[in-house]
Amino acid sequence: MPRGIPASRALKRELLDRVCRGQSVTAAEIAMGVSHGLGHQWWHKAGGMTLTTGRRGGVADVIEQDRPGGPGHRISLAERVEIMRGLDDELSYAEIGRRIGRDRSVVWKEIRRNRGDDGDYHALMAHARSEDKAKRPKAFRLDDLKLCAAVEAWMDDGWSPRLIAQVLAQDYPADKLMQVSHETIYQSLYVQTRGSLRADLHKSLSTKRAARKTRGQVSGPRGVYASGEEFRISDRPAEAADRAVPGHWEGDLIMGAGNTSAIGTLVERSTRFTILLHLPVDHTAEAVAAAMIAAMGELPEHLRRSITWDRGSEMAQWRHIHLQLKAPVYFCNPHSPWQRGTNENTNRLLRHWFEKGTDLAGYTRADLKRVQDKLNTRPRPTLDLDTPAQRLAALISQTA
Structure with missing residues (x-):
């Protein structure tokens, strides 16, 4: 011994x-x-x-x-x-x-x-x-009815598996049975024998895929507008790039069936707060400018410092927008949507409600407000599980 x-x-x-x-x-x-x-x-x-x-x-x-x-x-x-x-x-x-x-x-x-x-x-x-x-293979834990019900409800509301996993860990720190990794959720979606989630729940993912797909490059032209006089993204101040100062926005259109209808989207870089622009008739430069000026004109000046957009013809009135909002408009480089990545990610989330190939003209202003509120009250991992609405309200109250 x-x-x-x-x-x-x-x-x-x-x-x-x-x-x-x-x-x-x-x-x-x-x-x-x-x-x-x-x-x-x-x-x-x-x-x-x-x-x-x-x-x-x-x-x-x-x-x-x-x-x-x-x-x-x-x-x-x-x-x-x-x-x-x-x-x-x-x-x-x-x-x-x-x-x-x-x-x-x-x-x-x-x-x-x-x-x-x-x-x-x-x-x-x-x-x-x-x-x-x-x-191996590891046993999957996603067979608890209470946990499955919570995951399904959140996914039906457009939440990602990663966000669900982080919120569960925050809400149930001492209860391991009410925690699950995002990978387990994905596996339960893609391999139906490894979980008790609904078989059609993968349709609630932003990609709508029933199986994983290797990432590939997106090819093809995007946007046609370039006057030669516009501000380039390289001209944008460094404070916008590092998100140190709020008030810098990224925007784009999400298109409906046949590109005949659209909804405008604006996302603030530091808070991820989203504004949806109602474009019921058309998405011409005049309509987009009017909707943007009306929506952003309600914000305090310190929360509209700049706007970054793709090179689409819908921004032909960028000078008018700049003059009315006192916020310069910066354009991404050609075929470089990742330069407004916050907006791209938000648009992907919005496809949960506004699916590709559907007519977006039928959505009312109230419909857009409902979706906008859902997105702005969703916890975000990048905000330490605060919501965009909470972050924006804090910024506004600082100057009240």
Whole structure:
């Protein structure tokens, strides 16, 4: 027995060894003369895994043999035994690492990850737990009816899986059963046997895809307007690029079926606050300018410092917009929509309500206001889960 190890700990470790090798806790108690129930307490305090039922009753996957260890491999059982012995001998992580040919940080992470709730590190328990975690395919957790209902309701409202995962983690910090990763949500959408979400829920994604697709370049011309006198995006002040100062907006049109109808979109870069422009008749330069001036004219001057737009003909009246709003209009480089990425991302979110190929002229001003409010009251990961409406209201109140 290593020095400094109490007999009770040695007895407990022997019982854990037996269970990890496939013996039931009760059988181990009887064989070792341990009082009934004490072995179960030891098992659970050591962070024991779920046991099989029936005559055997040990862990589901009995450890029959070890695999190679060392750099480039996962930690082996033999290395875990050396770690346990080193801890028993009160060696430092660095010294234990030298014994097994590993960096001290590897030893520290292993102990931190796999020691039991009672603080003791047991080699065979740690190895069994590690092997259980490494099994593939991983079991999916998205089969709880309450959790599925919450995910479906948010996705029906246009929320992304990543946002849902972050909000759940914030709302239920101490309840792991009410947390789920965005990857699990995606897998449950794309592989129907791995979750309990509705089969048609993928249609609530901004992409509407039922399967993942490799990203590719978007080709083809976008926009035709360029007078030769307009402000270029390279002329825009640095404060707009780093979002340090509010009041810089990005805009564009989302088009309906046959490009005959449109809705104007404006997004403030620092708060992500969105304004939708109602264009019920047409989307000519005159109509867009009138709608933009009416909507942005309600904002305080310090919240309309600049507007960045694509090179579309709908911005032919940019001088008039500049004069009325006292906000210069900057144009992106040709075929460079990523230069107004905040607006591009928002337009993608808006497609949840305004699907491609539909007639957008039928939406009323009230319809646009309802969607605008939904988007502006949605928590945003980029805002530490604040909403755009909260951020904008704070900015307005600062000058009130």
